[in-house]
Amino acid sequence: MTSTRAVVTEGLTRRFGDFTAVDELDLEVATGSVFAILGPNGAGKTTTVRMLATLTAPTSGRAAVCGHDVVTEAEQVRRSLSLTGQFAALEDNLTCRENLVLMARLRGHSRKDAATITDRLIERFDIVEFADKLVKSVSGGQRRRTDLAASLVIQPQLLVLDEPTTGLDPRSRMEVWSSVRELVSDGVTVLLTTQYLEEADQLADHVVLIDHGRAVASGTPYQLKAQIGEQRVDVVTSDVAAFDALVTALSGRFTLTTNRERRSLSIPAPDETADLAAVAKAVHATGVTVDELALRRPTLDDAFLALTGSPSSHPAEETA
């Protein structure tokens, strides 16, 4: 059976007691694409992913992976997808190689095939150096790479990655990104969750922004960015008096988004460095001293503000 949609959910809902973690979610992931679920802490990303991977049962609504219902055809779903969970799920007291071999064997490969596949993955994910170290003694990034490799002991039709780069340094993050791109060129559909707008932008063909378990915006990164705006200039002052003075001085000339508590204001910078220079000049002219003045990419917070008109209710850990 061929399907043009690797994942379809309709009214997918999961409650924990009175609390609704995922609320009437409708998703459609095109086969061969990269789909990103973007949301802050507690938005319901992991719960959604766990329902797709048959680890958590939906309270109501339905979901199908590669044409198979996650409840009634769980076994076929498990054959079609591979999950790399948010927290590395490896056996601490086995080596990286032993973990990979175990996963390959559990996927049904013979001993010989499992060894071959493991060797190939160790090469491909640059695990060679620490392949025979116990997982408990390798670094976070190395563990993450092994974890990702463990999901690829078969070529899944759908690869699900729950926050694949959270906690990784920039170099490891780039490596994960390039692995994902490579997999996509091999024809794997990828569904990933992230808290980083930039990550969704870099990788995804389609992004859905969720908060409180609900989809609040959805589209291609291009469409979303058009709404969010590109770069911004951030200014942070050292005290409230300076902040107030600056807001008064600048509000006539720029579109300001202000946060008095953090003493910060933010100005859209579609022309990037030109805008940065203009803002810097204006700030300098006021004579107010600032702690920080910088050009930066929009964050998840900006996205929420722009797309939903209200800030996300959870503080997002945006450090990218």
Place this chain on the structure above:
Amino acid sequence: MTTISLSPTVTPRRFTGEVGLLVGRGFRMLPRVPERLLDVTLQPVVFTLLFLYVFGSALHITDPAGHPVRYQDYLLPGLIGQQLVFGLIGTGTATANDFASGVIDRFRSLPVHRLAILTAQVVGQVLEQVLGLVIVVGIGLICGWRPTFGIGGFLELVGLVLLGLLASTWLGVLIGMVFRSSDAVQGVGFSLVFPLSFLAGTFVPIQGMALVPRVIGEWDPIAALVASVRRVCQGTPSSGSWMLEHPELAMVGWCVLIIAVCVPLALRRFSRS
């Protein structure tokens, strides 16, 4: 792209293969965390010596006909029973730790039969507990325990012990899954298993106890276990309740009941969540 649309078939071969792989995973890790084996190595040694020499110096036990019984011969069947039920706590702790680590979730996301994952947990734990029992028996023999059974009796003992291990291990797996934290399992386990194992005629005969502990002891599943092991090993009859007059039957009944309740509950809990 093609997908398998056939209904999934679980052949016995595939099932045992999966169990084998998962049991192998556990054993591969053991030499790297030897402290995990303390409850089936050091603990039986200490308990056996402690009870043998502390209680053995003060207790004079007679059989129902009034003849004195050597304390080694009274105690060892009791210790076999106690070690066996303590395995429940070890299993519960191991299961709670395992399930907290996220690895089990990964297994659950694979097309591996879920009963295979639980069975592997049980088989691995039973094998560990056998080690503990072998140590108890070995120390007992060194210290002068003399069982009186023949080959038939020995086989009967092995059968009883394996059935008992199966029941205690499935119960342990269920408890580990329900309580989730190994601390909770230890707390619940010890406050339940400790009194029940002391009331079970393990160290002193039930007949001599006050009314309340005696009645509990007479219907304590561990008492059926201890009495049946004692009957098989030393030929000592037991009495006091229907259960103690038919200890093997009662013990088999308890075990079958525990297994019949725990397996479906554990499987249901494991499949849902």
